[in-house]
Amino acid sequence: MIAVKELTKRYARTTAVDRISFSVEKGQIVGFLGPNGAGKTTTMRVLTCFLPPSAGTATVAGFDVLDQPREVKRRIGYLPETPPLYPEMATSEYLRFVGKLKGLSGAELDKRVDYVCGRCFISDVRQKLLGKLSKGYRQRVGLAQAIIHNPEVLILDEPTAGLDPKQINETRDLIRSLAGDHTIILSTHILPEVEQTCEQVIIINKGKLVATDSVHNLQARTRGVESVVLEVAGRDGELETELVQQKLEQIPGVAHVLHKDSRDHHLVFEVQSQKGQLVRGDLARAVVASGWDLNELRAAGMSLEEIFLELTGGEKAAEAKDAAVQATEPAETTPNSSETQA
Amino acid sequence: MRNIWTICRKELGSYFVSPIAYLLLTVSGVVSGFFFWVLLSGFVIEGMEMQMRGESFPMNINEQIIRPLLMNIGVIFLFFLPLITMRLFAEEKRSGTIELLATSPVRDLEIILGKWFAALTLYACMLLMPALDFIFLFVYGKPDWKPVAVGYLGLLLLGGLFLAIGTFISTLTKNQIIAAAVTFAVCLLLWVMEWTTNFESGNWADVLGYISVITHFDSFAKGVIESKDVVFYLTGIFVGLFATARSLESLRWRS
Numbered sequence: 001m002i003a004v005k006e007l008t009k010r011y012a013r014t015t016a017v018d019r020i021s022f023s024v025e026k027g028q029i030v031g032f033l034g035p036n037g038a039g040k041t042t043t044m045r046v047l048t049c050f051l052p053p054s055a056g057t058a059t060v061a062g063f064d065v066l067d068q069p070r071e072v073k074r075r076i077g078y079l080p081e082t083p084p085l086y087p088e089m090a091t092s093e094y095l096r097f098v099g100k101l102k103g104l105s106g107a108e109l110d111k112r113v114d115y116v117c118g119r120c121f122i123s124d125v126r127q128k129l130l131g132k133l134s135k136g137y138r139q140r141v142g143l144a145q146a147i148i149h150n151p152e153v154l155i156l157d158e159p160t161a162g163l164d165p166k167q168i169n170e171t172r173d174l175i176r177s178l179a180g181d182h183t184i185i186l187s188t189h190i191l192p193e194v195e196q197t198c199e200q201v202i203i204i205n206k207g208k209l210v211a212t213d214s215v216h217n218l219q220a221r222t223r224g225v226e227s228v229v230l231e232v233a234g235r236d237g238e239l240e241t242e243l244v245q246q247k248l249e250q251i252p253g254v255a256h257v258l259h260k261d262s263r264d265h266h267l268v269f270e271v272q273s274q275k276g277q278l279v280r281g282d283l284a285r286a287v288v289a290s291g292w293d294l295n296e297l298r299a300a301g302m303s304l305e306e307i308f309l310e311l312t313g314g315e316k317a318a319e320a321k322d323a324a325v326q327a328t329e330p331a332e333t334t335p336n337s338s339e340t341q342a
Numbered sequence: 343m344r345n346i347w348t349i350c351r352k353e354l355g356s357y358f359v360s361p362i363a364y365l366l367l368t369v370s371g372v373v374s375g376f377f378f379w380v381l382l383s384g385f386v387i388e389g390m391e392m393q394m395r396g397e398s399f400p401m402n403i404n405e406q407i408i409r410p411l412l413m414n415i416g417v418i419f420l421f422f423l424p425l426i427t428m429r430l431f432a433e434e435k436r437s438g439t440i441e442l443l444a445t446s447p448v449r450d451l452e453i454i455l456g457k458w459f460a461a462l463t464l465y466a467c468m469l470l471m472p473a474l475d476f477i478f479l480f481v482y483g484k485p486d487w488k489p490v491a492v493g494y495l496g497l498l499l500l501g502g503l504f505l506a507i508g509t510f511i512s513t514l515t516k517n518q519i520i521a522a523a524v525t526f527a528v529c530l531l532l533w534v535m536e537w538t539t540n541f542e543s544g545n546w547a548d549v550l551g552y553i554s555v556i557t558h559f560d561s562f563a564k565g566v567i568e569s570k571d572v573v574f575y576l577t578g579i580f581v582g583l584f585a586t587a588r589s590l591e592s593l594r595w596r597s
Contacts, residue, residue: 048445051594073447084442088359089352100348101446145442 001026001153001183002047006056009042016042018207019056024200026152029179031198031215032187039207040187041081044155047185048078060153074103077151077182081158083142087131091122091141094130095148102149116144120174136167143171147178154178156186160193172197228280229260230269231296232287239265239292251286253277266295345448349456350463353430357464362429366422366464370415371471377414378475381407403485404565408476412493412563415472416500416556419465420529423501426464427508428522430457431590436516440593450590454583458502458509465501469494489565496562499575500555504529506582513589529555 002024009017017039024030032040045051046058049069057064063071086094092113099109117123120140125133130141139159146154159175160168175197178184188194194201195215203210232244241259244267248257253273261268273279280297287294357363385406392399434440443453473494479485508525515521536554539547551557555578558571 045441048441050441050444070447070449073445076445078441078445080438080441082438084437084439086352086356086437086439088356093355097348097352098442098446101345101443101448103447105344 002060004058007043007046007053007058008055009046009051010054016207020204020209022202022209022212024183024185026183027180028200029184029198030200030202031194032185032202033194034204035189038204040204041157044157044187048076048155049073075152077146077149077154079142079146079156079159083138085130085138085141087129089130090127091130092126095144098145099148104149112148116148120144135162136164139163143174152183154182154184156184158188159186227299228271228283229298230271230283231266233266233293233295235291235293239267241267247286247290248283251279251282253279253282345452346456346459349453350459353457353460354463357460362425363464366425366468367471370422370468373418374415374472375475377411381411403479403483404489407479408485408490408493409563411472412497416497416559419468419501420504420533423465423504424508424522424525426461427505427512427525428518430461430509431512432515432518432521450587454509454586454590458505458583461505461509462502465505466498469497492565492567493563496559499572500559503555503575503578503582506579510582510586510589513586
């Protein structure tokens with residue numbers, strides 16, 4: 001449905017997207033994952049014919065974005081990062097306007113407006129001015145305008161950004177329910193979002209493709225590694241960081257210990273287990289046995305950065321991890337030089 | 343064609359739900375009403391003086407009221423038109439709604455024409471305000487209606503040209519104030535260009551004099567349709583809208 005080949009987009013000084021290739025099958029939901037500034041929005045803008053590519057090709061439903069933009073636009077529904085709403089228009093008026101732009105008319109237009117209002121739960125704000133809507137409603141109206149002409153491809157740029165947790169869940173359910181009829185690409189920097197909604201993941205960083213894989217495989221690759229945040233305090237004041245760190249590292253099954261923070265004799269560590277090892281119990285026992293206080297012990301989720309590290313190879317990841325201990329900004333050390341493409 | 347109409351109606355809606363349309367209509371009504379009152383008073387007093395002196399010069403409403411009034415309206419509207427066009431593209435660029443238009447299956451030209459027609463329609467509504475003054479002339483006097491119609495045609499063409507320039511300048515910036523200020527400056531320069539003919543002569547002055555939008559309006563105010571003036575305005579409108587199209591296209595390559 002979507003085929004991107006060697007796509008490159010250069011701005012005046014920077015290369016936002018660097019030779020990215022991927023393809024998306026019909027009916028799939030694909031998550032476009034990457035930290036801020038990775039080139040997600042740029043790639044989506046190329047796919048929607050908003051920006052022309054500097055090099056390479058992109059086709060949607062067999063139509064090239066440069067040669068037949070009108071055919072591509074007809075088949076695409078697009079929700080930009082900020083929903084493109086006119087504050088002075090009422091919701092239904094706005095949806096009718098967008099519907100007409102996309103080529104709908106007459107009874108069909110009325111039907112589609114009713115349909116998307118129901119589908120996106122905005123029926124109760126149909127007569128309200130868009131400028132007066134809350135962020136959650138604005139986002140949903142944005143989604144409604146994207147699906148108004150029943151497009152084959154939906155491109156959603158951070159559809160859940162700025163929503164509250166309840167709205168995020170509703171929006172994810174909504175997106176999931178749209179799959180099948182539509183091929184969906186959604187961008188995000190939140191990992192659980194991809195796990196919950198997508199079947200396929202495309203990970204990019206600094207304009208380069210890091211990995212494309214199914215969510216299932218990605219989880220399998222990273223599963224079995226436990227990441228634990230641990231806060232230790234000394235009984236009576238002083239507590240030596242290195243001592244504690246050594247102690248923790250000696251526990252069997254522990255792969256890395258990161259000293260994260262220390263305040264008022266409280267030390268915070270992030271501990272990562274080796275693959276397939278559960279270390280939480282041992283950690284707790286070791287701390288208590290040494291006569292220290294265990295203030296906190298919780299499982300930390302896999303951050304996107306760690307996924308990157310995982311994906312870019314074991315030993316290199318370890319090196320990068322060690323480097324990250326010294327560096328103040330761990331993001332700098334993400335090894336983007338080694339691309340793995342699955 | 344349908345898309346032009348869709349966009350035009352949306353833009354008109356935006357004008358008329360915001361205070362800007364009503365503000366412009368009110369201000370143009372008040373200002374043209376004032377000019378009308380001044381001109382009419384002068385006309386009446388002159389008529390009375392002539393009667394007292396027993397002279398009977400031919401007095402002409404068309405020559406002495408309508409023609410100067412149309413010229414004045416042309417000048418006043420020069421100040422107001424940037425307020426109409428400033429938001430056309432600058433606002434879309436600032437709020438990001440340009441992404442919606444640019445990713446919809448409509449041509450750039452349709453977007454531009456839709457917006458320009460909407461601006462022209464609002465401008466035409468502004469022109470109706472001085473028409474209220476003319477009604478009194480027709481009720482109490484017997485002016486010739488044809489010069490009035492021709493004058494209106496001229497104002498429409500003149501305004502269309504300014505609106506095309508303003509639409510173009512609106513695509514260049516995200517800031518409405520800048521769009522309005524630059525549009526005003528450009529229109530004003532085009533207006534006063536012919537002053538150079540006062541002290542300059544030769545080819546250079548001829549060209550500047552020709553570019554000046556006001557020289558071409560004279561004939562319309564007199565009630566004469568000169569094809570060369572019509573061609574001048576239509577060419578200007580075309581150039582302005584063409585530049586808008588190029589600018590809109592380049593937005594995608596530059597951004």
